[in-house]
Amino acid sequence: MNSRPYKVAVLGTGNIGTDLLLKIQRSELLECVAFVGRSFASAGMAKARSLGVFCSDQSIDYFRTTTQKIDLVFDATSAKDHAVHAPVFRELGIRAIDLTPAKIGSMCVPAVNLSECLDEWNINMVTCGGQASIPLAWAIGQTQDQIDYLEVVSSIASKSAGPATRLNLDEYIQTTEKGLKLLSGATRTKAILVLNPAVPCIDMQTTVFAKVKSPNLDSLKDVVAKIVSKIQAYVPGYRVVLGPIVDNDRITIMVRVRGIGDYLPEYAGNLDIINCAAIAMAEEYAKVEHGHT
């Protein structure tokens, strides 16, 4: 069996990109061949250099001109930038995992639709709230006759929400709602995001509420337990803190996500979960394409 490492690059050297780099370094299946941004002066670039990882400040042009073989790229720039990058990666035959809310590729939540994403050239990791809530919404969709309405509230530590998140709350809401609809079958969905500045910082908390015809909790508990252990395989800090229960005529499930603390602090479970999901997908591509087992 061919077992050469699967060669990946990170585009975007902010917090998300740098945290991804540390997760790639820990992976037995992935090798980071390039860490690419716009400025060698960024903190992320300094971190990458200290790890001996090749760095480039040529942004998307690096990919256009390099002779380095790259199997897959993580795009941790912005939705606007990813719209420009996506066709370039496709043309170069580089698979793209999009961590922005650009929504160009198929929406991917590994615990729910990992296998359906394996033929895609561009997958979108939805949002942090989406990664935390969609598996639970899917479980509700699998076990209840009909979801009349589904709502997801995420509270995150203010310190874990960078300037891009703050400017893009509307995109967060739209992308999360779209992902929820797509993967749960609910026709009406609502996403709410609350920033909490408490010190010490709060862990990410996500609550899923569902209005269904007649709640069937027994089968839901089984399916939730199974999917939660699936998520925990790639997000160790994911845990159910409440439910599923029926409170005030609605199904309620609450989870909390504590990060691994690679580059980002542990309270930033919201950033950790989307990165863990992206790494899980990259490793899956590595297994499929390179016969890793």
Next chain:
Amino acid sequence: MGTPESQSVLITDSTLRDGNHAISHRLGVSDIADYCRFADAAKVPIVEIGHGNGLGASSLQVGLSAVDDLVMFETAKRNLSTSKLGIHVIPGFATIERDLKPALNAGVDVVRVASHCTEADITERHIGYCREQGKTVFGVLMMSHMAEIGVLCEEAKKMEVYGAEAVIIMDSSGTYLPGDVTERITRLRNSLGVPVGFHAHNNLGMAIANSVAAIAAGASLVDGSIRGFGAGAGNAQLEVLVAVLERMGIRTGIDLYKILDAGDMAQERFIEELPVIKSLSIVSGLAGVFSGFVKPVIRICADWGVDPRDVFFELGRRRAVAGQEDLILDVVKEMKGKGSNHE
């Protein structure tokens, strides 16, 4: 502002928005129509309408509205001739495309874009959008007691930079004493180039006193609600505020007799229970927890058999912010777990 005799303040009537908290967001179309007619007749400058948590907030998390946002605004618009129609908008609940655009099309005149007191940068796009559309835009910092004064001034300044034409601080938990208000309004006045406003809650019986302190310190916008109809212990009672300001020689433009009539009508029509400072409102004021939490706290504590006072203090200890109503269930469950040895 000239001599004290010529001083005026701009009043926003939050009866049909904050009051919605008091009746679990069940204000009906005819309540809105009737109250708007009375407020308009009383020449109230700005009548605020909507779900208690504002535009797009109708949800399982913070309560479902009886009436759609747009129906509320269209109803209000039809019944207001000189009063302006205002809304409260919290990014994270309301988006520009889904909520704000249609609201502006429905005739909203004044948009108050709000965030938790330390998170002003989430308001940049919403404020910018409303300014581009030629609307009057104010910034609102909620739960303002949770920020140090220096931080509060920085956050208010951000809103001014984004285009807010005034910045209003809310005492959402009714925690302030008059001295706290004087200090904050004075510092804000010194840091901002735009007018400063104050929104009071009455948990500790200070709503009118705090509004007076705000005005004395230079606030030129204040909020009131008829009969104090609002979240928890209620707001500054509007008709009292108008009377007090009249005694102080400060112009509001509001007709006293007609606003008294509006109060009598509202009390008869939709104020199911006159706001009084109940035990839990005192506790929520002391704990610094958002006044709007009181209804869900009562319901959940009754279901689970937990002392709601303990729940408020625990929520305060966890520094819960408005919009985190799902934390109530978490806190209650944890307390129930601790006490479960007795079962």
